[in-house]
Amino acid sequence: xxxxxxxxxxxxxxxxxxxxxxxxxxxxxxxxxxxxxxxxxxxxxxxxxxxxxxxxxxxxxxxxxxxxxxxxxxxxxxxxxxxxxxxxxxxxxxxxxxxxxxxxxxxxxxxxxxxxxxxxxxxxxxxxxxxxxxxxxxxxxxxxxxxxxxxxxxxxxxxxxxxxxxxxxxxxxxxxxxxxxxxxxxxxxxxxxxxxxxxxxxxxxxxxxxxxxxxxxxxxxxxxx
Amino acid sequence: xxxxxxxxxxxxxxxxxxxxxxxxxxxxxxxxxxxxxxxxxxxxxxxxxxxxxxxxxxxxxxxxxxxxxxxxxxxxxxxxxxxxxxxxxxxxxxxxxxxxxxxxxxxxxxxxxxxxxxxxxxxxxxxxxxxxxxxxxxxxxxxxxxxxxxxxxxxxxxxxxxxxxxxxxxxxxxxxxxxxxxxxxxxxxxxxxxxxxxxxxxxxxxxxxxxxxxxxxxxxxxxxx
Numbered sequence: 184x185x186x187x188x189x190x191x192x193x194x195x196x197x198x199x200x201x202x203x204x205x206x207x208x209x210x211x212x213x214x215x216x217x218x219x220x221x222x223x224x225x226x227x228x229x230x231x232x233x234x235x236x237x238x239x240x241x242x243x244x245x246x247x248x249x250x251x252x253x254x255x256x257x258x259x260x261x262x263x264x265x266x267x268x269x270x271x272x273x274x275x276x277x278x279x280x281x282x283x284x285x286x287x288x289x290x291x292x293x294x295x296x297x298x299x300x301x302x303x304x305x306x307x308x309x310x311x312x313x314x315x316x317x318x319x320x321x322x323x324x325x326x327x328x329x330x331x332x333x334x335x336x337x338x339x340x341x342x343x344x345x346x347x348x349x350x351x352x353x354x355x356x357x358x359x360x361x362x363x364x365x366x367x368x369x370x371x372x373x374x375x376x377x378x379x380x381x382x383x384x385x386x387x388x389x390x391x392x393x394x395x396x397x398x399x400x401x402x403x404x405x406x407x408x
Numbered sequence: 409x410x411x412x413x414x415x416x417x418x419x420x421x422x423x424x425x426x427x428x429x430x431x432x433x434x435x436x437x438x439x440x441x442x443x444x445x446x447x448x449x450x451x452x453x454x455x456x457x458x459x460x461x462x463x464x465x466x467x468x469x470x471x472x473x474x475x476x477x478x479x480x481x482x483x484x485x486x487x488x489x490x491x492x493x494x495x496x497x498x499x500x501x502x503x504x505x506x507x508x509x510x511x512x513x514x515x516x517x518x519x520x521x522x523x524x525x526x527x528x529x530x531x532x533x534x535x536x537x538x539x540x541x542x543x544x545x546x547x548x549x550x551x552x553x554x555x556x557x558x559x560x561x562x563x564x565x566x567x568x569x570x571x572x573x574x575x576x577x578x579x580x581x582x583x584x585x586x587x588x589x590x591x592x593x594x595x596x597x598x599x600x601x602x603x604x605x606x607x608x609x610x611x612x613x614x615x616x617x618x619x620x621x622x623x624x625x626x627x628x629x630x631x632x633x
Contacts, residue, residue, distance in 0.1 A: 244478060246473075246478065248471075253441075253516070254519045281519070282519040282523050282560065282561075283519030283559055285559065286519070286555060287516060287519055290511040290514075293508040294506070294507040294508030294509070294511070295479070295507075298478065317561060317563070317564045318558075320558065326554040326557075330555055333545065333547050334543040336542060338542070
């Protein structure tokens with residue numbers, strides 16, 4: 184049973200956005216939006232394309248944003264080392280933090296949603312097993328919902344575009360369990376920051392993923408293959 | 409006398425952003441950010457470059473955002489006619505409305521400001537002599553300020569990046585007067601939507617500009633040349 188809620192899904196190609204795509208697709212037709220911003224893990228792009236095809240999206244737009252030179256982060260500057268001490272190991276934000284990334288992604292999704300008469304935007308942010316980025320917190324999303332209401336024609340007319348972040352309060356293990364129920368093809372998702380042929384197993388993202396599968400008692404087919 | 413407030417200015421090349429650039433430059437060092445999003449009036453770009461040079465900015469970043477295909481607007485779709493009935497003549501939003509444009513611009517400026525330790529973002533939005541776009545209203549900017557506070561490292565630490573829109577409540581005539589005081593080189597600004605060699609004189613933007621200069625009793629050197 185599919186619903187009729189037309190939506191835009193921010194699809195990175197990672198396990199969280201894949202789970203969100205699966206959930207949004209049950210509600211209705213989906214347009215997927217992938218932003219390639221010069222990050223190291225361009226491998227995510229290939230995963231995003233596969234996932235979009237797998238879930239039968241109406242359209243998959245890949246926006247190439249040349250914002251690498253604009254934003255300071257180890258994800259966009261190959262010369263900077265990736266952290267491997269675990270999330271927030273040094274007490275501050277890890278160098279993988281990309282300033283205003285979720286604000287930029289949501290702003291683009293908002294324009295796309297309004298242009299296509301979509302009723303909601305879905306994204307896979309998570310504030311439990313995450314790297315401490317400020318723009319993953321529930322209060323950030325609440326603030327952006329207000330922007331979405333005031334910035335758009337529909338919002339002004341009383342039909343704001345909804346911002347849905349269903350994984351926000353789930354642990355990585357709970358996300359794995361939810362993804363299992365939604366039949367997410369994990370083998371086509373990609374999480375590693377390093378951008379090798381196989382996951383490095385050492386970066387924050389690999390560690391969070393491994394712990395999630397481990398705690399959920401599910402075998403990660405990406406490591407099993 | 410120059411101040412020390414480091415800022416990012418959203419510079420389109422029009423008369424409003426030129427006036428804002430002049431004001432920000434008095435406060436301190438400026439980085440200018442111009443977003444080229446496939447709009448018709450690419451002529452604005454050349455104006456932006458000239459203005460940035462003229463005011464001695466520290467850096468001028470032009471981001472080419474291929475969002476034209478993503479956003480529905482007569483400014484990005486050459487096949488759609490430009491409105492010439494005056495702002496809001498048909499009671500609704502004009503076709504020049506670009507969904508979420510200011511949200512996207514502010515999001516990019518926020519990332520750039522955080523990456524360069526800038527303390528403020530300046531933009532030339534105006535809610536008096538404007539085309540009725542929802543993302544030009546004071547309540548939209550208030551909502552975005554909250555996003556800026558919650559989305560960034562500095563904001564979380566109690567030093568949010570300020571969003572300054574000093575022209576917000578001025579009429580076009582008042583903007584012309586303020587620009588005169590700040591010695592804005594009007595001949596290097598560009599307002600026309602049509603993108604010809606000379607201003608068309610018929611589009612909403614040309615009409616607003618002409619009325620502003622007229623009411624301020626100032627001759628527009630762009631028409632005088």
